[in-house]
Amino acid sequence: MSGFDLAVPRRVLFGPGRAGDLADLLPPLGRRVLLCTGRDPSRSRSLLGGVDPVAVVSVPGEPTVDGVRAATREARDAGVDVVVAIGGGSVLDTGKAVAALLGNGTDPLDHLEVVGRGVPVARPARPCVAVPTTAGTGAEVTANAVLAAPEHGVKASIRSPHLLAAVALVDPLLTLTCPPEVTASSGLDALTQCLEPYVSPQANPATDAVAAAGLRRGARALRAAYERGEDRGAREDMALCSLFGGIALANAKLGAVHGLAGVVGGTVDAPHGAVCAALLAPVVEANVRALRAREPDSPALCRHAEVARLLTGRDDATVEEGVAWLRETVAALDVPPLGAVGLEPAQHAEVAATAARSSSMRGNPVQLTDDDLLGVLRAAS
Incomplete structure (x- = not known):
């Protein structure tokens, strides 16, 4: 058998009720929080406890190059030092991409495969905590973010070990309300x-x-x-x-x-x-x-x-x-x-x-x- 590498987030927390641990995880990672969420930010805000995010980005559909670019600009302007992404795969991919771009001072098209320049992500991302609310993409533990580029008619990835979340927090109870x-x-x-x-x-x-x-x-x-x-x-x-x-x-x-x-x-x-x-x-x-x-x-x-x-x-x-x-x-x-x-x-x-x-x-x-x-x-x- 030949050797192999195994890339995973620094921490993976799993179990019913583990979402209650989220607020206590944040202070060592950063103080100025960007919250990436789905259509209803109020649900995600409640999981942050007393933490008040300095910026909130709603991801209503598939993540796009323009959407990630705008979210990154807002996060930079707010001085964000930690990203919390709570939602489905689109939300998690947005959060991971923004965290990487914040850490590198770059644009999505600098790193995007196929339709971008494909330049490697050189520096660590800002810490990202990924909290899935659906059981599907596994984006909380993947090393890429998939973005749609409508003008090219394709989806493509930013791919790097730096896109691994600092913490993947998986609470199955958050999926109970999935239709x-x-x-x-x-x-x-x-x-x-x-x-x-x-x-x-x-x-x-x-x-x-x-x-x-x-x-x-x-x-x-x-x-x-x-x-x-x-x-x-x-x-x-x-x-x-x-x-x-x-x-x-x-x-x-x-x-x-x-x-x-x-x-x-x-x-x-x-x-x-x-x-x-x-x-x-x-x-x-x-x-x-x-x-x-x-x-x-x-x-x-x-x-x-x-x-x-x-x-x-x-x-x-x-x-x-x-x-x-x-x-x-x-x-x-x-x-x-x-x-x-x-x-x-x-x-x-x-x-x-x-x-x-x-x-x-x-x-x-x-x-x-x-x-x-x-x-x-x-x-x-």
Whole structure:
């Protein structure tokens, strides 16, 4: 076995009720707080206790280059020395990006991949505390921030170890109020982010351990969390699935689901998790088909069979039964196909060609051709 690196935040705090620890965490990190939050800042403010932020940034949708630029400008003007991000993946990515830009005195396009200059983030970020309120992206433990660049029709990342949060605080109770559609899309994203690193050629024993645990917990809990949002056990399992998926993807990379989803998300206005969910089973089928045809001795085929066993809970499950489980789960959670969220067949070729160049494709277990990717898009539509 070759060696490996493992990048995680300095501290990870997990457990029901841990959000109550937030206010006491802040004084050693900084005194002038930027609060990044979702549509309702009042909910997040209540978690800060007696801490009064010097600036508040609301992130109502997907984070954009312009939005992060404006938030960074406001934070600089306010003399912010610590960022607290409380919300879904968009909020957490905004908070991490702003913290990095504050620490480096730079602009998002200086560091953004694909559409920016791609300059490495040279200096440490301002401390960032990431508090997820959905179980999905795992952004509290990832070393990147995904931003939409609408003028380029794509989403791209600022990627650096400096984007790791100083503290990831995960309290499953904060997800109890997630509506079913958010639970479904974010939960399927979490499951995807355990599956793709598990079959990645860059997997290692540490990522295998967390990804397998995430797959097992997510498979048993996702439908329960969707159908019974008040189920605390299911919410805790999904929070762990998301956390473990974030650690796995940060260290073993993603694959074609996210390679395609990033381009689709830059083309149409659709929730990232729902796009991933629509793509998941077709990508697994395409990968297995390509592996059997081109690399029949690849260990990734055994990995896909292990995924099927983890998802179904059956030791004799086949790859095909794992794919069937994915399809049945996506259907049960009422996830719309890509056509229903606005992706037109005429856009498929451009999406496939752009996705083939995506950095996420580096973690795919086999190289997919443009024709393979077109087949995935047709199957997901």
